[in-house]
Amino acid sequence: MSRALTARGIVPTLLTVWLSLAASTLHAAEGTIKVGILHSLSGTMAISESVLKDTVLMLIADQNKKGGLLGKKLEPVVVDPASDWDAFAEKARELLTREKVAIVFGCWTSISRKAVLPVFEQLNGLLFYPVQYEGEESSRNIFYLGAAPSQQAIPAVRYLMSKEGGGVRRWVLLGTDYIYPRTTNRILSAYLASEGVSEEDITTIYTPFGHSDWREIVARIKSLGADGKRTAVISTINGDANAHFYRELIAQQVSAKSIPVMALSVGERELLDIGGSGLTGHLAAWNYFQSVKSPENDVFVKMWADFNEQRDKTTNDPMEATFIGFRMWAQAVSQAGTTDVNAVRQAMYGQRVRAPSGFEVVMNTNHHLSKPAMIGKLQATGTFEVVWQSISPIKATVWSRYLPESAKRTADWTFPWVCGGCTEPTFKDW
Structure with missing residues (x-):
């Protein structure tokens, strides 16, 4: 048999195998919804953040037991920015561009959130931020799950x-x-x-x-x-x-x-x-x-203890905030029928969850929850x-009335009145 004939036989065969593998990989990717987890698992902030990674993993496992979302399983993608603020931005870009995640749960400090904010806005990703913070910020690409001042x-x-x-x-x-x-x-x-x-x-x-x-x-x-x-x-x-x-x-x-x-x-x-x-x-x-x-808290604490096989039964506020945000995101995806960021963002407004705190909490158009103190x-x-x-x-006051430069500012992302930090509602065509 000639080399040319052999080559003609081998190349099409290899091409067929490669195409088959590529199709299989694409199908696998299309068969899952990727959820990014952006928390420090090492460094000075690991003492607070590591548990939030496990909280998201627990919620993903629970959602997958219910059949996932939109007929697809949820797939966690975990990265460790290691309490390095520059690394947070790098890892955020990696999650959105290379991993193609549909949503990111992450950050603790405001330095890390400020570091990733321009990345999420540039790439139109969604970050669910689960910790109390200083307010004085409003982004249509971040949902703030913790308390404002x-x-x-x-x-x-x-x-x-x-x-x-x-x-x-x-x-x-x-x-x-x-x-x-x-x-x-x-x-x-x-x-x-x-x-x-x-x-x-x-x-x-x-x-x-x-x-x-x-x-x-x-x-x-x-x-x-x-x-x-x-x-x-x-x-x-x-x-x-x-x-x-x-x-x-x-x-x-x-x-x-x-x-x-x-x-x-x-x-x-x-x-x-x-x-x-x-x-x-x-x-x-x-x-x-x-x-x-509250009955809701009994379920939440048991859920956490069961996930850890009873080795860890301690919950806290950022864990509850993560729980609320995840449940609302899942409801919004189901309502929108897609993980498309613009559609999910719009579906988030008005989402309600009976929280472990015992209160029904709601997501407002200022991208903050109404929460009990x-x-x-x-x-x-x-x-x-x-x-x-x-x-x-x-209801959260995003811009503090005690600061003169903020007292008259508004945060309201209702379409078409899109206003993150202006003194009067401003129309933007987006």
Whole structure:
């Protein structure tokens, strides 16, 4: 047999095999809906973010047991930006361009969210962001599942100022040195000023990510509360620095009776390894606590424990926010009949979920949820007892009325009135 004849026989055969494999791969890709998971699994933020990756995996597995979405299975695509803000943008681009994910659940810090925002806007992707933040941002490519300051920080300060909260008159605004604490504290300072609190009664302190030596700062806080004026700390410390801070509170015997700490970034999980016995009475403000009594929460906690084969039974607020966002996204995809970003975005408005908090929460056209505000008091067991909560869900105020440059701004992405941060609704043809 001649080489030419052999080649003529082999090439068509190889081409047929290649086409068959390509068709099979394409069919497999078309047979799944890819879900991106963009959370730090290493580095300083892993203590908070790793569990959110597992939360999304749990929700994907649960949805697949129900038949998936649109007759297709959901396929997770997990990446690790490793607490590196530049890596967040790189990984986001990878998820949207190479992996072709339909949705991304991810980020914790505002630095990471700010890093990926232009990527999602440029490529018209959708990010579901599950953590409380500083507000002052509105993007049609992000759905903000956590609290804005009007749903967490402001209610926390109001509670501490009240008789029930101890009548606090001196404030220490303590945070990690980045966007969220600085902007939140600027809003809180303006709010406190509007309530008649003088500048000399507001002390602001910032530390770097991963800060571990808190001796001098805790000693300074103790001295501020030593003259009898009721003093409290509003903490926006993020990541593993929290463990060092709370251990120093125990070491210097800073009790909740003398100087209560109200945490805006610490939940049940971050305190697991510290133990609650030396921190009893300190506070946290969230939209959900594991201790909430509701049938929906019983199901949520059991779902998490079963997913972990009973090795981990601890839930927290960002996990609940992820749960809410995932359920709403699944409902929106089913309603739209497609994973097309524009169609899903439009279908998200008005989506409702009976949340583990026990409240029915709704997604508004400002891309934020209406959520209840809650104050929890730390128990010796390491859990939080809810000591105050709003009567009903609070609609997020995206642009703070306490900042002059934001007071008249509007966030409303209703088509055709598309307005992320203008003072008057502006029509955009998109």
